[in-house]
Amino acid sequence: MKKKVLTVDDSRTIRNMLLVTLNNAGFETIQAEDGVEGLEVLEDANPDVIVTDINMPRLDGFGFIEGVRKNEKYRAIPILVLTTESDAEKKNRARQAGATGWIVKPFDPTKLIDAIERVTA
Amino acid sequence: MSYLAKNLTSGARELIAFRIGDQEFCVNIMSVREIRGWTPATPMPHAPSYVLGVINLRGAVLPIIDLSARLGMKPAEPTVRHVIIVTQVKSKIVGLLVEAVSDILTIRDEDIQPTPDMTSEFERTFARGVLAIEKRMICLIELEAVFPQTESEAA
Amino acid sequence: MDMNEIKEIFFQECEEQLAELESGLLRLNDGDRDPETVNAVFRAVHSIKGGAGAFALDDLVSFAHVFETTLDCVRSNKLEPTQDVLKVMLKSADVLADLTNVARDGGSVDQARSAQLIRELEALAKGEAPPAAEAPAPKAAAPKAASAPKPAPVAAAAAPNDEGFVPVAFSFDDFGGEEEAMIEHPAYEVVFKPKSELYTKGNEATLLLRDLSRLGEMSIHCNMDSLPPLDQMDPEAAYFSWKVSIRTDKGEDAIRSVFEFAEWDCELDVIAADAGEGADGETEELPMQPVPFDLSALDEEPHAPLGVVEEEEQIAAAQEAVTAAQTASNVVQMAANTSRAAAAEKGAAAAAAAQNNAQQASAAGQTIRVDLDRVDRLINLVGELVINQAMLSQSVIENDSNGVSSINMGLEELQQLTREIQDSVMAIRAQPVKPVFQRMARTVREIADITGKSVRLVTEGENTEVDKTVIDKLAEPLTHMIRNAVDHGLEMPEKRLAAGKSAEGTVKLTAKHRSGRIVIELSDDGAGINREKVRQKAIDNDLIAADANLSDEEIDNLIFHAGFSTADKVSDLSGRGVGMDVVKRSIQALGGRINISSKPGQGSVFTMSLPLTLAVLDGMVVTVAGQTLVVPLTAIVETLQPDAAAIHSFGATQRLISIRNSFCPLVDVGRILNFRATQANPVEGVALLVESEGGGQRALMVDAIQGQRQVVIKSLEANYTHVPGIAAATILGDGRVALILDVDAVVAASRGQPLNLETSLAAAG
Structure with a gap:
């Protein structure tokens, strides 16, 4: 069975990069454009791992993570956050919201896949 | 298939020959999109006299050139027996009014003789060469020169 | 999809983000203080930076980074977006647009300008007034994003949280452990005690230990001393800790980086041990119960119990505990304690709010992106449909003189539908x-x-x-x-x-x-x-x-x-x-x-x-010298049937028509277009009163009016050339081409003014 990854990012560029990278690595990829959509598709997507951006319209990454963690079924799902450089403040807030780990942008395919492998069995 | 191969290897080409009055002319078949009967054209204001007007060709507006007048001969009086040769040069499509299509010729490049050394405007502008076929003389037309928009550039 | 296509998408997105950025800044400039406006502006720059980073567009990244940092100050209310601040930002938006264009199309940007703006942005972020243009000696024109100095206010605010989140360079490159077998690598003692938060954030001790095992040869001891009796056990609490002895040449940093994601949610000790001792941990004073730990099972069957405990009475408890440790991946339905229930309620409210937002957003309209060629093809086809429908109607009318057959009614409906389809298709191309x-x-x-x-x-x-x-x-x-x-x-x-x-x-x-x-x-x-x-x-x-x-x-x-x-x-x-x-x-x-x-x-x-569209137009179909012409309806003010008394000669050729006590020049369309040699008798025709661009009115003389209808505009230039006095062509119901009159050009020609009409007329005459 392919592992399912839900990606949440408002940038079309990043969404496409994630899609290509994850599909090439043999993941099944479901994509949402912001936190609200991410929560909406969560049940249907039934992902094994989530990769989310922080800065998004409507509902940002922090809110999205909190939303996922409040869902009985997904409260323990691994969530990786896409962050830039070493933005400590953001990483900290993401962790408080319940993020499992982070991927520093600009990500390269290896880093992304490694991080996912790291948090999934 | 064998025909195509022959075409490619021996430098042979196909031409469509047609009649205007008692003269025969031809153009490269590759430039011909279709041949259709005459339908009345909508006249264009301020057009050169050889432009008969425009017709509707499946949604496209197609100018019709009276080739006889264009070549400096007597203007045609179109009848239902006249035909329009729809030709294309680059992106433009133009219909040429002629009396009748007479032949499809397969020739080789060396069959084309240079136009006899004459100084008339017509020879220099429109004729690319002449062919002698079964005692007939057929003049190969330079299509691009016939098209109306190239006229101003040539002039 | 390959990288080049994604790059194309990136540049499209940049254009949208730049537009978003500029409109947001302009709204701020107008006094809009909605936090969402600031957020949207920030996001636009952030998005551009993120994408640019992926394509290694360093200049773009550097500039976007400095810009973003300053915007972040505005976002966190450390910088007031005054007019002066916004002036710098609007200029920065322009530079960002230039940098984007250069990244896409090549060329170069005004280095001095972008360097100056970087200085101004940095000064703003530091809470200073923007430096004057001649101020500091130009430093490296584009500082690397990562090395760009962090503005003081932000850094200060972030400081308390900073520790522990310094990014650590590490590599997953060599997971294989074969080459280590022969060499005695340094030994480390790793004590790892997860807190329950570790599991609630989706981390798993087992996975961390698996990753650790990839660094080298190791042995694991599980300490289950704090495991309470079954009836007192909280299935979501963390009761185990592990002591790992590992030999690796990757160093302590590599070991710590395995726990990078979990760092905050566990106690972690990494001690370099003497190569001789420590490997089996027996000298350790910690009361560790050794538990053989089969890591290979993990790879095959992730949810298998982790350990097997020898003492029989411990097996059940251990398995229970291990399951608890695994709640991270196994869904365990359970009664929530009160605080969790409260949190859940809050979550439901947030979700409801989010739902509301989503509904509002979808009410605002969902969009899809369609290739323009497809739309144009559709528009062309609908154009053909309109013409065909008109031709069909015409031939039915001609062959059905009583005109009341059911075919006729059907045709009317078809006409209505065709028109609606056409309007809808045209609307696709409409944009603000x-x-x-x-x-x-x-x-x-x-x-x-x-x-x-x-x-x-x-x-x-x-x-x-x-x-x-x-x-x-x-x-x-x-x-x-x-x-x-x-x-x-x-x-x-x-x-x-x-x-x-x-x-x-x-x-x-x-x-x-x-x-x-x-x-x-x-x-x-x-x-x-x-x-x-x-x-x-x-x-x-x-x-x-x-x-x-x-x-x-x-x-x-x-x-x-x-x-x-x-x-x-x-x-x-x-x-x-x-x-x-x-x-x-x-x-x-x-x-x-x-x-x-x-x-x-x-x-x-x-x-x-x-x-509104260049594809169709409402026209009046008229006859001029036996030809059918279309006059754009928008040009026509009114139509008149002139009587002889209203026509006055003026000068040699000019004629005027009197309309409600004013005189308006008559323009013979047939003459202007050279469709006839002599002027027509106005009394035998119809006058179309048109408004010309100069504001003055002219009466265009035509022979008769056939009716009004919408026509599909066809280019004359596609296969022919521009014709003076003619705007375009169309195809009427009988399948013939009709010309669309260029009213302004005809009026201008009647004044004996520009257009090469005069020369054409002279040549033709």
Whole structure:
């Protein structure tokens, strides 16, 4: 069975990069454009791992993570956050919201896949 | 298939020959999109006299050139027996009014003789060469020169 | 999809983000203090930076980073977005746009300008006034994003949280452990005690241990001492800790980085042990219960119990505990304790709010992106459908003289449907004029900078929609007019103050729909047209006779004449070798009209009226000298049946028609188009009263009116050339081509004015 990854990012560029990278690595990829959509598709997507951006319209990454963690079924799902450089403040807030780990942008395919492998069995 | 191969290897080409009055002319078949009967054209204001007007060709507006007048001969009086040769040069499509299509010729490049050394405007502008076929003389037309928009550039 | 396609997407997205950025900044400039506006602006820059990073567009990343940092200060209320701050930001948005263009199309940017803006942005972030242009010696033009100094206020705020999150370089490259077998690598003792938070954040001790095992040979001991009796156990709590002895050449940092994600949610000790001892952990004083730990099982069967405990009575408890440790991946339904219940309630409320947002957003309209070629193909096909439907109707009418058959009724419905399909398809191409208006904001800023004038651009009706082709072709004439308005229209600040106006000039750009057309107005509150100067210039250039008697309106419209320029010195700005005549011609090429009205001392208003689409038009079908022509309905004011008494000869050839006590020149369309040699008798025809672009009226004489209908516009230029007096062609119900009259050109020709019509006429005659 392919592992399912839900990606949440408002940038079309990043969404496409994630899609290509994850599909090439043999993941099944479901994509949402912001936190609200991410929560909406969560049940249907039934992902094994989530990769989310922080800065998004409507509902940002922090809110999205909190939303996922409040869902009985997904409260323990691994969530990786896409962050830039070493933005400590953001990483900290993401962790408080319940993020499992982070991927520093600009990500390269290896880093992304490694991080996912790291948090999934 | 064998025909195509022959075409490619021996430098042979196909031409469509047609009649205007008692003269025969031809153009490269590759430039011909279709041949259709005459339908009345909508006249264009301020057009050169050889432009008969425009017709509707499946949604496209197609100018019709009276080739006889264009070549400096007597203007045609179109009848239902006249035909329009729809030709294309680059992106433009133009219909040429002629009396009748007479032949499809397969020739080789060396069959084309240079136009006899004459100084008339017509020879220099429109004729690319002449062919002698079964005692007939057929003049190969330079299509691009016939098209109306190239006229101003040539002039 | 390959990287190049994604890059293409990135640049498309950049354009959208830049538009978003600019409109957001302009809203802030207008006093909008909605946090979401600031957020949207921040996100736009952030998005561009993120994508640019992925394509290693370093210049773009560097600039976006500095910009983003300053915007973050605004976002966190550390920097007040004053007009001065926004001025820097708007300029920065322009530079960001330039950098994006350069990244896509090559070329170079104004390095000095971007370096200056980087300094200004950094100064703002530090809470200083922007440095003057000549200030610090230029440092490296584009500092690397990562090394760009963090602005003090932000750094200070972030400091308490900083520790522990310094990014650690590490590599997953060599997971294979084969090569280590022969060499004695340094040994480490790792004590790892997860807190329950570790599991609630989706981390798993087992996975961390698996990763650790990839660093080298190791043995694991599980300490289960804190495991409570079963009835007191919280299935979500963490009770185990592990002691791992590992030999690795990767170093302590590599070990710590395995726990990078879990660092906060566990106790972690990494001690370099003596190579001799420590490997089996027996000298350790910690009361560890050794538990054989089968890691290989993990790879095959992730949910298998982790450990097998020898003592029988412990097995059940251990398995229970291990399961608890695994709640991270196994879904365990359980009664929530009170605090969790409260949290869940809050979550439900948040989710409901999110749901609301989502609904609002979908009410605002969902969109899909479609290739323009597909839309155009659809539009062409619908055009064919309209023609075919008309042809079918016509032939049915001709063959069914009683005209009441059911076929007829069916045809009427078909006609209705066809029309609706056509309208809907046309609407697909309709887009708001907003992007063009936004581009004008930049033009205004630039020219205001160069001329030293203070200008405010006000826009209205940005969401007015018009066909994309019209929008695309509108930018150029509009840019020129805006330059003109600022350069020639507005006065210098001192002069404005002296005239009792505010120092800041206003240029207003509005769009609205009016009777099936889009009307765009560009007004300024400048000095207005200097009619004396324009008149003199026209006389000097032989455009008018020295004693010509012209109305104010006619003088104003002289500026649209070819080669006319009122600037005393040739201005590099509005000039650029392009006159208002070119503007007028590009508007006309779009089937539009342009007018100017000006009040001395109060400014000028340019009014452009353009068709909403270039694909169809409502026309009046008329007969002229046996030919069928279409006259755009928008041009026609009224139709008249002239009687002999109303026709007056004027001069040698001119005739006037009297309409309600005023005289209007008669224009014989058949004569102008050279369809006939002599003038027709007006009494035998119909007069179409048209409004020409100069504002004056003309009566176009045609032989008869056939009716009104919508026609699909077909290009004459595609296979032929432009024909003076003819705007385009169309195909009527009988399948024949009809020509669409260019009313303005015909009126102009009747004045004996421009167009090469005169020469054509002379040649033809």
